[in-house]
Amino acid sequence: MQDNKKCIADLHNLPKETFRKIMREVSKAKAVDYNARMGAVCPVCGAERCRVTRSIPWYGNSRERYHRCVECGHCFKSVEAA
Ligand SMILES: [Zn+2]
Numbered sequence: 001m002q003d004n005k006k007c008i009a010d011l012h013n014l015p016k017e018t019f020r021k022i023m024r025e026v027s028k029a030k031a032v033d034y035n036a037r038m039g040a041v042c043p044v045c046g047a048e049r050c051r052v053t054r055s056i057p058w059y060g061n062s063r064e065r066y067h068r069c070v071e072c073g074h075c076f077k078s079v080e081a082a
Contacts, residue, residue, distance in 0.1 A: 024060075034065055034080035042069040043076055050076075058082070 011019055034040050039049035050067040053075070057063070061082040068075050 024062075031064065031077040031079040034063075034078035036080070040065065040067045040076070040078035042067075042071065042074055044074040045069060045072040047071040 011022065014022070032040055032043050040052075041048050042050050047069050050069045052065050053068050054066040055063070056065070063080045063082075065078045065080070066075065067078060
């Protein structure tokens with residue numbers, strides 16, 4: 001846990017733009033694609049159109065949403081690209 005905290009502190013010492021870039025790549029890697037027609041597909045059970053629990057306004061050319069799967073209860077994030 002402490003190693004993790006130190007790692008995050010080091011990240012904050014990077015130039016802001018570099019830090020943002022990294023965070024954007026990291027969050028993209030963990031997120032599923034949001035499809036305007038299909039919504040977000042649960043990465044665990046494959047259920048479509050998972051309910052949105054939180055959405056974040058457009059940032060740059062992507063928008064993030066948080067979902068909770070009604071089938072299996074898994075929480076995950078999706079990214080919609082413009
Ligand atoms: Zn699911």
